[in-house]
Amino acid sequence: MSEAVNPKPRVALFVTCLADLYRPSVGFAAIKLLEAAGCTxxxxxxxxxxxxxxxxxxxxxxxxxxxxxxxxxxxAYDYIVAPSGSCAGMLRRHMPGLFDQDPDLRGRVESLAAKCWELTSFLTDVMRFEGLPVRLDATATYHDSCAGLRELGVKAQPRALLAKVEGLTMVEMAEPEICCGFGGTFCVKYPDISARMAGDKVADAAATGADLLLAGDLGCLLNMAGKLSREARTAGARPVAVRHVVEVLAGMHHDLPPIGMARD
Known part of the structure; x- marks a missing residue:
């Protein structure tokens, strides 16, 4: 997944609803990374x-x-970039099908969809970005979100960028590609199944011994952070810290609390 890059491409950031409502720092971190990569x-x-x-x-x-x-x-933009495989997958893979019966718009939608990228994939596959000089002394594990992985092929890209973070040790879960149970409306339609899946996922993350759980989709992160927080309260322990991958890559992890946790 790669293409020739324009000098100083004009990029529109698709912020996503969850980032806008629950974690605006994800949007600011995305802008910082895109500008560092040479984008307007x-x-x-x-x-x-x-x-x-x-x-x-x-x-x-x-x-x-x-x-x-x-x-x-x-x-009008050269690229549309989202810090979410889920939203990027909708725009790139599913949006054109909404216009199958409208040939006048179908071409415009296909052109737009082809310009839509998940952020870490865009940074590595398009911009050939090598990362910012940031440091985080921690051990982290990474959850692969379903849409980013299966619809867009996002797996190696975030790990390649995280490998550039000084002091950060990455450890893999036994099953990093297994769904966390969020699945957008899935968790509403099938709450019991969703809760069991979330429990299995956070147990897998905790078993790595990592003190930080990262992912590229805020829906997954909110779901896992909530489960970790509830289990930690029951056990009287501090949960594994949860962050969006772009917050670490942008060096913003020092400035705000982990997802689902209040600032100390």
Whole structure:
């Protein structure tokens, strides 16, 4: 997954709903990394949800209406980059299918979709970014989100960037590719199954001995952080710290508490 890069490409950051509402630092970290990689970054103010919740629920009309707004907001940019494999997967892989019956728009949507990237993949595969000079003395493990891994092939890219972080030791889970149980609307439709999957995932992470759990999708991170926090309270222990990978790569881990934990 690679392509020739334009000098100083104009990049639109797709912030994502969860980052906007729960973890704005993810958006700021993404901007810092993209600018360091040589991009001109803009955040279109008219952007909305990528449409995935509606799409997964079978509400194609709402998903298409959101997509039409995104076409208007993002078509002028060289690339659209999201700090989320889930949102990027929706934009790149599923959005064009919403316009199968509309040949006039289908071409524009396909062109837009081809410019959509998950952040770590864009940094490594397009920009050939080598990382910022940051340090984190910790041991971390990485969770591969379902959409990023299976729809976009995101696996080696975040690990390659994390390998550049001075002082950081990476250890793999026994099953890093297994779903955490969030799955967007899956956790609402099947809460008992979801909770069991989340328990298995955080147990796998804890078994590594890592003190930091990283991933590239905030939905997964919020789900795992919540499960870790609840289990830690029951056991009277401090949970494994949870962070979005871009917060570490941008060197912002010193400035804010882990996901799901209050600042000490």
């Amino acid at each position: 970054v803009e955040v279109p103010r008219a952007q909305t949800c990528c449409g995935q919740p509606a799409y997964n629920s079978g509400d194609r009309a709402t998903a298409r209406a959101l997509a039409e707004g995104l076409i208007a907001s993002f078509s």
